[in-house]
Structures are given as structure tokens and as C-alpha cells.
Amino acid sequence: MGKVYAGVDLGGTTAKLGLFKEDASLIRKWEIPTRKEDGGKHVTPDIADSIKKHMEEAGIAMEDLAGAGIGVPGPIRPDGYVEVIVNIGMRDWNPVKELSELLGGIPVKGGNDANVAALGEMWQGGGKGYRDVVAVTLGTGVGGGVILDGRIVAGSKGMGGEIGHMVMDWNWPEPEACNCGNYGCLEQIASATGIARIARRFMKESDKPSVLREKENVTAKDVFDAAKAGDELAEEVADYCMLYLARALAYISQVIDPEIFVIGGGVSKAGQYLLDLIRKHYDPLIVLTKEKAKLALATLGNDAGIYGAAKMVMDSLE
Ligand SMILES: [Zn+2]
Incomplete structure (x- = not known):
């Protein structure tokens, strides 16, 4: 299988997720609900658990997960710190750090969802x-x-x-x-x-x-x-x-x-x-x-975000 990258596009209602090979081919994609309760504290663990579950289902070893990218619906600082995500009600959150910890210390990159989707369109969509x-x-x-x-x-x-x-x-x-x-x-x-x-x-x-x-x-x-x-x-x-x-x-x-x-x-x-x-x-x-x-x-429609998120972490590892 070679190296695998996860792309996450977090939205106010659902998070879209995808697993990609290095050659940009999509192994599988799915969605999970975004649980807003308790100040959004379940959001990152839900994403990490879901990635692990789908890796297992697809028969991919966790060691092959080389990185994950996440697009969030709000401003995010270069170190991954998010002051507030209005439509989820989250404050003082670092999805990059949390997701990396929950996935065994793999590299994680974060970006604003619109920017990440643009990167996806450049990589495999209308801007290819x-x-x-x-x-x-x-x-x-x-x-x-x-x-x-x-x-x-x-x-x-x-x-x-x-x-x-x-x-x-x-x-x-x-x-x-x-x-x-x-x-x-x-x-x-x-x-x-x-x-x-x-x-x-x-x-x-x-x-x-x-x-x-x-x-x-x-x-x-x-x-x-x-x-x-x-x-x-x-x-x-x-x-x-x-x-x-x-x-x-x-x-x-x-x-x-x-x-x-x-x-x-x-x-x-x-x-x-x-x-x-x-x-x-x-x-x-x-x-x-x-x-x-x-x-x-x-051309990627709602998948632009997961493509861009995966590409973002791939680029950071070059
Ligand atoms: Zn305006």
C-alpha cells in the first residue's frame, strides 16, 4: 500500500474524511457528525477514532499513516491554534496538536477550510x-x-x-x-x-x-x-x-x-x-x-477539502 495520508474537512454539521495514497488516489471517504456538545470537546477524539476505524477496515496498518491534514471553518494560526470557531462554538483549541497526539504523534497540518479546499482544487481539481x-x-x-x-x-x-x-x-x-x-x-x-x-x-x-x-x-x-x-x-x-x-x-x-x-x-x-x-x-x-x-x-465539489487537507500535510513532509 505504501504511505497513506488522511484528509479532514471539519464543518459545523459534519466532518468529511478521506484516506489517500501518495499518488493522490482516494482509498475511501466518509462523513461523521460534528458533535457540538460540551464545547466541542468530542470533535478531535471522534475524528481520530474514526480514522483508526477506517484504517483498520481498509486493512491498512497504523504505521502506514504518514500524516493528517485538517481544514477548519475559521481562522487558524500557523501553530494550529484556533481562538474560536463560531459555528461549532469551540474556543482555545489546537486541532493540530490534539490530532497528532491522538494518532500516535504523526505529523498534522491545519488550515482554514476555504484555503484548504483551494489547495485541493489546485492539486486534483479545476486548477490541476x-x-x-x-x-x-x-x-x-x-x-x-x-x-x-x-x-x-x-x-x-x-x-x-x-x-x-x-x-x-x-x-x-x-x-x-x-x-x-x-x-x-x-x-x-x-x-x-x-x-x-x-x-x-x-x-x-x-x-x-x-x-x-x-x-x-x-x-x-x-x-x-x-x-x-x-x-x-x-x-x-x-x-x-x-x-x-x-x-x-x-x-x-x-x-x-x-x-x-x-x-x-x-x-x-x-x-x-x-x-x-x-x-x-x-x-x-x-x-x-x-x-x-x-x-x-x-471539479471536486464537496471533496475539495479532504483533498486539500491531505495535500497540505504531504507538502509539509517534502
Ligand atoms: Zn461582508
């Missing part, structure tokens, strides 16, 4: 073959992860890649606050919830007929489905939202100049139509080079 990758997740919020020269750029305070809270809209007096408290964040425009919100706004501000008006609760998927079918109002909404995303990507390019943007999350199911819209608005903003950044769809 590239070293300078920015991953953007368009889901309930807008997440991001920056990989430069194959390494996660977490920043001095772990805030690197938090592109969802770049304030993009200064011109329109935005009456609604973002979850972060600011007004006009990218997340309020280009996330799934943001796109639905902009659709409601456009419907209110015009009398244009649209199939979107027949929907009780309009979603981002409704917007893209209707836009693809030629619904004019839906086209305007999609175009507006992707204009702001493209501007954000252009700003990122001016700072770190990635080779490729990998777009994931529920909204990315709109596929090539989405990429074409981003391309249309992005390219004219990049004038210093003819070679524009590539755009690709994420």
Missing part, C-alpha cells in the same frame, strides 16, 4: 497543472482561497482569501447590511443569496415582464436558467452580478496575478454561461497583458 490559483466559491456566501507557487497564502491574520467581504458597491446606497456588518460586500451581490437578492431588486425597480416574477422564492438557479433561456430581466441580473465578480477578480489579478481562477459552489452549476459572463467583464479590465487569467469550473 497550475501553481498560482485563486479559488472562488459562490455559495450561500462568497469564499476564496489563494494558492501561490503551490502554497496556501493565509496572510498574517488568517484573513487571506476572504474575497467575499471586499466592498464592491460604493455607488448604490446599499440599504441592507452584509452578514459581516459592512454594506456593499461582493457576497451581497455574487453569492447565491446575493444573486437572488439582486433579482428581487431588479424586479421591483422595473416593469419588465420576466419568468422570474412567477417564482415565489426566486433563486440564483432560477436566474441563470431564465437568463440562458433568453429572459431579458434575468440576463440583466446575471450580467450585473457577474460584472461585480469580474471586477473583484480583476483587482485580485492586479495584486497577485494568478494563472487561473477556479469557480466553485452552487452558482458554478451555471457552467460555461457563467464563465463567459465573467470573461466578458474581466478581460477589458486587464490591460497590462494580453495573456488573461484562465477561468475554470471547480
